[in-house]
Amino acid sequence: MNYPNGRKNGTQKLRSQNKAETTFSNRGMTLEEDIELSNDYYRNANIAIVHKKPTPVQIVNVDYPKRSAAVIKEAYFKQASTTDFNGVYRGRYIDFEAKETKNKTSFPLSNIHQHQIDHMYACQQHGGICFIIVKFAVFDEVYLLPASKLFLFWNDQFKGGRKSIPYDYMKAEAELLPFHYQARIDYATALDKLYF
Amino acid sequence: MNYPNGRKNGTQKLRSQNKAETTFSNRGMTLEEDIELSNDYYRNANIAIVHKKPTPVQIVNVDYPKRSAAVIKEAYFKQASTTDFNGVYRGRYIDFEAKETKNKTSFPLSNIHQHQIDHMYACQQHGGICFIIVKFAVFDEVYLLPASKLFLFWNDQFKGGRKSIPYDYMKAEAELLPFHYQARIDYATALDKLYF
Numbered sequence: 001m002n003y004p005n006g007r008k009n010g011t012q013k014l015r016s017q018n019k020a021e022t023t024f025s026n027r028g029m030t031l032e033e034d035i036e037l038s039n040d041y042y043r044n045a046n047i048a049i050v051h052k053k054p055t056p057v058q059i060v061n062v063d064y065p066k067r068s069a070a071v072i073k074e075a076y077f078k079q080a081s082t083t084d085f086n087g088v089y090r091g092r093y094i095d096f097e098a099k100e101t102k103n104k105t106s107f108p109l110s111n112i113h114q115h116q117i118d119h120m121y122a123c124q125q126h127g128g129i130c131f132i133i134v135k136f137a138v139f140d141e142v143y144l145l146p147a148s149k150l151f152l153f154w155n156d157q158f159k160g161g162r163k164s165i166p167y168d169y170m171k172a173e174a175e176l177l178p179f180h181y182q183a184r185i186d187y188a189t190a191l192d193k194l195y196f
Numbered sequence: 197m198n199y200p201n202g203r204k205n206g207t208q209k210l211r212s213q214n215k216a217e218t219t220f221s222n223r224g225m226t227l228e229e230d231i232e233l234s235n236d237y238y239r240n241a242n243i244a245i246v247h248k249k250p251t252p253v254q255i256v257n258v259d260y261p262k263r264s265a266a267v268i269k270e271a272y273f274k275q276a277s278t279t280d281f282n283g284v285y286r287g288r289y290i291d292f293e294a295k296e297t298k299n300k301t302s303f304p305l306s307n308i309h310q311h312q313i314d315h316m317y318a319c320q321q322h323g324g325i326c327f328i329i330v331k332f333a334v335f336d337e338v339y340l341l342p343a344s345k346l347f348l349f350w351n352d353q354f355k356g357g358r359k360s361i362p363y364d365y366m367k368a369e370a371e372l373l374p375f376h377y378q379a380r381i382d383y384a385t386a387l388d389k390l391y392f
Binding site: 043046048049051053054055056057059069070071072073074075076077078080081082086087088089090091092093095119122123125126127128 | 239242244245247249250251252253255265266267268269270271272273274276277278282283284285286287288289291315318319321322323324
């Protein structure tokens with residue numbers, strides 16, 4: 001989870017010399033990396049405790065060489081049964097999934113799976129705060145969409161509705177997350193506005 | 197997460213024919229399996245949403261054969277940065293670790309890692325409910341110990357204190373979790389008593 005102090009921090013420092021503290025462009029890393037750096041910052045600054053869940057793997061064959069670490073020789077990727085991120089913020093359980101799209105006009109719902117919807121719906125029922133973070137790579141814009149709004153589109157698609165969330169809807173109804181030097185994907189500030 | 201309907205359910209059924217609904221013996225499965233079955237029950241009964249986190253694995257080499265699933269050819273176990281289980285119950289974030297010991301007189305603190313203590317401490321600071329579930333295999337007894345009590349022993353060991361939690365302390369200060377047919381490790385009921 002914690003990136004070594006080498007490359008990534010170096011990259012950040014170079015950036016901060018050239019850019020204002022808040023900008024909407026030149027994020028550079030993947031959305032997931034940016035969120036993990038934000039989670040690191042939130043943890044170190046004692047703002048929130050959020051972790052990415054490990055990739056689920058079905059381990060079939062493990063080698064135990066003498067005097068060295070066990071080597072997994074055969075394993076397969078499993079479908080995750082939940083979302084990628086969860087944790088605690090201001091006393092609330094939070095749970096979210098992060099997705100990038102190259103699409104310019106909409107976010108295709110095919111990026112999300114039914115079991116993730118079910119998971120977020122259940123967590124919300126129990127008092128959790130659930131949302132998705134969507135990056136429109138072409139515009140280098142990142143949005144936080146509350147799960148309750150996602151559910152509307154999700155359910156509509158099975159009643160003849162569209163199979164994507166329009167970019168214009170995101171612009172109007174989701175929270176744009178500005179890039180910050182420390183909290184690169186500053187979802188906690190958006191949650192303050194939306195839920196507290 | 198969801199066990200297939202075969203072996204495990206069969207085992208459960210055989211048990212329920214011979215035993216009262218609540219018993220403290222003959223659990224049979226590993227603690228982790230019992231907790232996962234309890235989580236499944238809690239989810240299906242819409243009582244709590246709790247999942248075990250996947251085992252963290254550092255993937256080094258993946259093979260992508262044509263027309264079949266990617267095969268991980270080389271990977272290593274990584275140390276988890278958090279505890280094994282987390283989720284949401286009655287609007288609260290919950291987070292816990294589960295450990296079995298064969299020791300008859302105490303639970304050795306060497307079963308827990310500093311980073312897990314740090315993680316639980318941080319989660320508790322943010323309003324989460326943190327605890328450990330400890331199984332004394334010899335007695336087939338399972339206890340829930342709130343993290344705040346664990347922290348006392350943890351910190352004491354660095355000031356010349358003992359490096360384990362006495363079984364007698366657990367008996368007196370932790371919650372004994374009775375075996376139930378559905379919630380085999382019924383931690384939610386214990387949480388009701390302790391935190392709500």
